[in-house]
Amino acid sequence: MRILHVVGARPNFMKAAPIIRAVTRLGSEFQQLLVHTGQHYDAQMSQIFFDELELPQPDVNLEVGSGSHAWQTAQIMVRFEPVLLDYQPDWVVVYGDVNSTLASSLVSSKLGIRVAHVEAGLRSYDRSMPEEVNRLVTDQIADLLFTPSEDANINLEREGINPKKIYLVGNVMIDTLVNLLPKAEKKWPALSERFPFERYILVTIHRPSNVDNPATLSEIMTALDAMSLEVPVIFPVHPRTEEQIMAAGLMPKNSQFLLVDPLGYVDFLALQVHASLVLTDSGGIQEETTYLGIPCMTARANTERPVTISLGTNQLIQSKSSSLVPAMRTRLESQNHTHQIPPLWDGRTAERIVQVFQEI
Numbered sequence: 001m002r003i004l005h006v007v008g009a010r011p012n013f014m015k016a017a018p019i020i021r022a023v024t025r026l027g028s029e030f031q032q033l034l035v036h037t038g039q040h041y042d043a044q045m046s047q048i049f050f051d052e053l054e055l056p057q058p059d060v061n062l063e064v065g066s067g068s069h070a071w072q073t074a075q076i077m078v079r080f081e082p083v084l085l086d087y088q089p090d091w092v093v094v095y096g097d098v099n100s101t102l103a104s105s106l107v108s109s110k111l112g113i114r115v116a117h118v119e120a121g122l123r124s125y126d127r128s129m130p131e132e133v134n135r136l137v138t139d140q141i142a143d144l145l146f147t148p149s150e151d152a153n154i155n156l157e158r159e160g161i162n163p164k165k166i167y168l169v170g171n172v173m174i175d176t177l178v179n180l181l182p183k184a185e186k187k188w189p190a191l192s193e194r195f196p197f198e199r200y201i202l203v204t205i206h207r208p209s210n211v212d213n214p215a216t217l218s219e220i221m222t223a224l225d226a227m228s229l230e231v232p233v234i235f236p237v238h239p240r241t242e243e244q245i246m247a248a249g250l251m252p253k254n255s256q257f258l259l260v261d262p263l264g265y266v267d268f269l270a271l272q273v274h275a276s277l278v279l280t281d282s283g284g285i286q287e288e289t290t291y292l293g294i295p296c297m298t299a300r301a302n303t304e305r306p307v308t309i310s311l312g313t314n315q316l317i318q319s320k321s322s323s324l325v326p327a328m329r330t331r332l333e334s335q336n337h338t339h340q341i342p343p344l345w346d347g348r349t350a351e352r353i354v355q356v357f358q359e360i
């Protein structure tokens with residue numbers, strides 16, 4: 001069996017790594033090709049993850065880079081098609097909900113090549129999010145749908161997807177977390193010299209809904225500036241957020257509010273483990289904090305990962321200073337951190353996925 005994996009953006013890499021390793025263990029009957037679309041290309045957004053996650057170097061890099069959604073999606077499609085025609089895989093495996101996921105699924109489906117979607121079925125029910133559109137379309141054309149939680153199965157069945165194509169396998173990102181947690185703990189002493197704080201708030205914000213409108217970004221930065229007078233704030237900044245912070249003149253005023261370059265997987269995991277609170281708008285970080293039991297606040301109106309609220313540590317919060325500051329204070333003071341790890345988030349999801357391929 002020939003499997004072609006497509007990755008493109010930062011959140012894809014930690015999902016693909018355990019599956020590629022599990023397929024390698026199956027032996028020579030299974031061949032695989034790794035295609036990187038080049039959607040993310042900065043060393044800190046891409047190469048560092050290949051090194052830390054021990055991902056093989058991509059066999060093909062489409063080097064698309066940044067552009068509008070239409071341009072980026074179209075470029076991936078045009079550049080991916082000849083690779084597919086040349087390799088002729090039995091399955092194309094796509095990950096998550098980024099533009100690379102959608103573009104490569106469309107090309108494969110039109111060529112009659114079967115698509116397997118890892119992290120299928122998540123829904124925010126908010127079509128203003130580009131990722132929601134990517135998820136909806138990818139799931140409609142996928143031939144095999146691997147879901148992380150029961151709510152995803154319910155969403156898919158509601159959309160008329162044949163249940164025979166759906167496999168509830170758990171959260172593959174947690175495989176990577178479990179695997180690299182010991183490494184993260186080993187790096188903690190060095191990191192805590194760089195960030196010598198007993199308590200701190202860890203922040204990641206990059207969604208268009210939070211950063212593309214200067215007024216919204218200003219609300220968030222004002223709240224963080226105020227909070228950093230009480231508890232230090234560490235904010236590794238995504239390139240798109242950095243651009244907008246600079247353009248809007250919103251650089252922090254307080255020395256306890258640290259804007260730093262994007263971090264690699266291991267450093268960021270270590271910082272999550274030791275954080276007093278995480279403020280994010282990422283999808284994956286809602287899940288990682290749920291697994292780790294670290295209080296998480298998500299600056300969004302909705303989440304496609306409701307299990308992180310019902311079982312985990314996550315709480316939605318409006319991107320307004322008047323909401324963020326009191327909510328962060330309350331959360332920092334609260335002693336009640338009860339949470340449960342969702343079923344099948346156990347570090348063995350990749351094994352379950354390759355078992356399905358073997359059975360097929």
Ligand code: UD1
Pocket residue numbers: 009010011039040041042045046066067097098099100130131206238239240282283
């Ligand atoms: C993409 C995903 C998002 C995911 C995020 C994780 C889509 C629609 N969005 O958003 O779901 O949460 O990745 O990071 O696919 N840039 C760089 N260097 C890079 C990559 C990007 O400087 O290596 C800058 C460019 O200015 C670019 C901007 O970031 O225009 C946005 O990049 P893009 O890949 O379009 O979307 P993300 O915001 O990263």
